[in-house]
Amino acid sequence: MGHIVNQEREYRLLQQRLDKNITGAPYSPVFIQILKLLFVPAEAAIARQIPLRPTSITALSRKTGVPLPELKEKILSMAKKGLVFDFEYKGECHVVLAPVVIGFFEFVFMRTRDNLDMTELAHLFHQYMLEDDKFARDIFQESTQIGRALVREEAIPAGDYSEVLDWEKASQVIQSAKTIGISLCACRHKASHLGQACDAPLRTCLTFGSGAQMMISKGIAELSNVSEAMAVLEQCKQAGLAQIADNVKHTVGYMCNCCGCCCGMFQAVRTFNIQNAIVTSSWVVHTDTAKCTGCGLCVKACPVEAFSLENDSVTGKPKAVCDSELCVGCGVCYSACRRGCIVMEKREQRVMVPENTFDRMVNMAIERGKLSSFLFDDPSRLSHRALGRVASAIEKSAPVKALLAVKPLRSAFLRTLVAGAQKYTK
Template sequence: MSAEQVYRDLIAWLNKTWWGLPDSPELLPLMRVTYTPAEARLLTGLPFRGVSLSELAAMKQMDPAELWPQMEAMARKGLAFSGQRQGEPFYGLNDSFFVLLRSSFWPGKDDLRTRQMAPKVNRYFRDSFFAQYADAHTKGLRAIPIQRTIADTRQVLPYEDVVQVLEGQDYYSVSHCPCRHRKNMDEDAHTCQHPTEVCLHFGRLGRYLDANGLGRPISKDETLEILALSADSGLMHSVSNWQEGVDTICNCCACCCLFLEGFHVLGHLRAQDPSNYRVSVNPATCKACGLCVERCPMDALSLEPHGQATNKKGLAPELKAELCLGCGVCAHKCPSGSLVLQHRPETIHPPQDARENVKRFFSEKAAAQQKRQAGGVEE
């Protein structure tokens, strides 16, 4: 079998997961630098949910002692998920979203593979890869407010309270932001000045990262310190977009975050899912410094003439309410305290768990496709 066919077979297998690999001139060159032919052969047919080493050895007709180091090496590259079940190693297929947009860049390495992958992923991302999210209103991440920017914390729901999210975890890990590192490793992309080691992971996912050198273990206090550093740096807290089993808090910037790039560059209808808050402005105390406009990751604020403004410029922030994610990045550093987050009129409940998130993803894509086929226009 030719090497190209080996990769074609892996592509076909990966297309059976929730996230596909659209055909593109960028695809095969990317697959070649991401997987070796031997890795592609082993991963083709590997169940997404995972099987024990002995089961996989039987599937591949290999000696477990020969197979084990190869699977461990792929886990260290982020190509396969790994863990222990009943005292035996198990391995599962990592989907293409996980490999190309997350695990390959978590370690923050500056090596040949990373340098080769980064520009190819960036081109494929814009060519067709991320278009799969264009029709989905339910995204993989949801903005979570910076706590101190909320005017009335009595209404904060557990899944929107970053402290409560952390309290429910039993393991904490940090990796580099894969979006930021991917951009920084691409000579044709901009260089982001924000800190990179700010991607937080919990529980089973965190253990997987640390066991394979994709991240490092940290304490809950260190996790809180990273969140504070990120907020001060102008980064937006973004959490797994479901209520139960949250395993990630990203700290996102407008220039690198894949969801924000989908909105700003690719024209998607939504960036991330919003929190249940929206910024409110007191024009009478605003100094018209423009810091909030500069910090907003959605370009939702602009300084405009305002009749209640008391500053010499006569300006105050004007909000495009439909763009506000309710993250609090603008309010966090407001020198006059003129911006706070207020609860939206209606409460939006995110999916209950990751499975429901994926169900909504497919349902929304199907509905948009049906609308187009019927000659309608997706709003």
Template sequence: MAHNHTHGSPYSRLAERLNRFPQGAPESKLLFDILKILMTEREAGLMAQLPIKPFSAHQAAEIWKLSDCEAQKALDELARRAIIVDIEQDGRQVYAVPPPMAGFFEFSLMRVRDDIDQKTLSELFYQYITVEEDFMRDLVCGGDIQMGRIFPQEPQIPDEYALHVLDYERATNVIDTASHIGISMCYCRHKALHAGTVCDAPMDICMTFNTTAATLIKHGHARQVEAAECRDLLAQAYDHNLVQFGENVRRRVNFICNCCSCCCEALLAIKRFGVAQTICSNYISRIEESKCVGCGKCEKICPVNAIEMTEDKNAACSSSEGAARENGVKRARVIPERCIGCGVCIKHCPTKALQLEPRPNRMITPLDTTHKVVAMATERGKLQELIFDNKVLFSHRLLGGVLGAILKLPGLQRSFAQAQLKSRYLETLISRAAGEEPPSDR
């Protein structure tokens, strides 16, 4: 709960605005302290009035009741600090307020800067995200469609399945097809560095792509690289047993993080809240028991504790396993509901007892960012916020984009979306576009 002295303040209004996103930011004194470091009270008040959908400087000026020049200056200053993003869309400059995560929370620590107190900010992020837990719980436990997903490590996929790996499941395809590629400091390990708990994994290895990379590069928050260098960094991430956690879309992926199990919030949340089955890849680790010698290397290296050593009392110990164990032979066992299908464990098995294989049921991956946001909003009961947000910017073109995403949802989710909209006109439009009979009056 917000403290009384923040109630009704620009920071409180901004928190309310952020919570219109499918992934919001629960109100807390810690959140207000974070926002106070990142922006002035006036800037928070201006941001609180901005819509969820992309907007122009002229539209912001109308909302803020400022001149176009004043609005442009305020927007450019916020974009310079990566609090909002500025992107080119159909030949014109537009702006958007990113969600807190993946968004301006991470952007604030993706490079070393002296205009803010990054050590204090890191401690506040730790307390708000890790200790209080509400933020991450709301983010990863709200439904089956998540903001991110795991990319399997391609070298660990057996040849027999390699031809069946879809392009959007390959981190290398994201790299090779991106319009822009930016490399930045890992937000999670940078935060751990200030706390004195950072591991020895590479720091400058956070990957952004396409429009997100373009704006971060423009303002100096990311270093522009070519695909070849990014592939080299991906190989470096594999060598350090890092997990590839990227945007949960099939087209125009905007980020891939290379995560360690000790510092990175995504993996810590998977372990803490047991949400592996909504974030995992379309692959799962399988153990061929007859080849397992019980060395335990896979258990130690698994980033989400999805492998355990169990006693096989029916197996006889071989001489290679040492003297006979009184309690039986140790065997590794994959816990299916915890496995994220990253492939980190595979190369550490000395007897090749482990391999990745396709999951029986494939995960649903949204087509693009719009589809993802609509699906998440539907599951979290926030779709009406998304569509009717700030009616001054409401247009048939924007509505068409959202409705197009609704039509791509599975039938049950589409029904949930229609129920949330509570509009007979939109129900009829959606039903007809999907080739269904419009609902009859009741």
């Protein structure tokens, strides 16, 4: 009986460890069931001790007491299942515990599996993510998000096209990538096991750079090239899918091709009214009502249901109206419109996007009150525990919250704070 109790404890501790991640993993009996399907007890006991920041296998062996050869075997097993990230750094293997998203949810469903009950997992993830809003509100709270919309370049008027920056162009993200991987869309694959998938293409998820290399090596993605990835992009545009990318300017890690019905980000907007779940592009819909015939194709195409048909005050005929507060600036409606009524115009204020992944994660950590976990994450080290408490107190103080409300000051504050913390996180 004690052995069973200890196993339960390991899974509960693993959930608590995952909840320290920036995107969170709130407790639910359903989530514990998911962990039990994915991690055997011995893996859970190790995983809950893996810091959220990279740690060497050697250091982890000392911390857990698991002999190095045995630990390497277990880490490799978890990495193949997509539960941890492992990589070489300075000739030594390092490991990071994968978050739920973007992390092991995607890695489980981005390929077909014969060693897991995918239908049971699909039902459990659906319950956890969508039967109440707790998980979604944990992920998508505050303003800095994991994903941002890319505008369709062809929807930009010629006079404004020069103002579309490289990191705003799906084509440029693909063409500048050193390595490209292609996988199944995790969201539509999950929906297929529930009998709820739409008829959009499935092999549409693109990953880039070192992340793609890692996923290809573990069989999560297939090695691709620019030509094939551009063909996938065109296929997805023709299918009415929106392009959602990693919310960074440099070294973009992924690009999803998303439908409004299956995508978890769009479902957060549509189901739970979390309007900022996706960072908008710097463009917004402009409709020429004189050309509009009220056909409703844009209404059907919009993944966030920003369009409606309203009777014109003069003619009394239905016209398409877009709620600019809801519009994510993806441009899917432009392709759907057969009358040439829609173009994308610049928003009054250009959308702020973090420079790189580290900047995005620090922004998210501060906004969500998790900076202490992100910077000082190893609870076995006394210095990290002490500094974590200090950071936690700082980030929750009223003066710091006021400071972070001012974007230019927030940037300077983050640079100073992170630079000062670096020596303690090595």
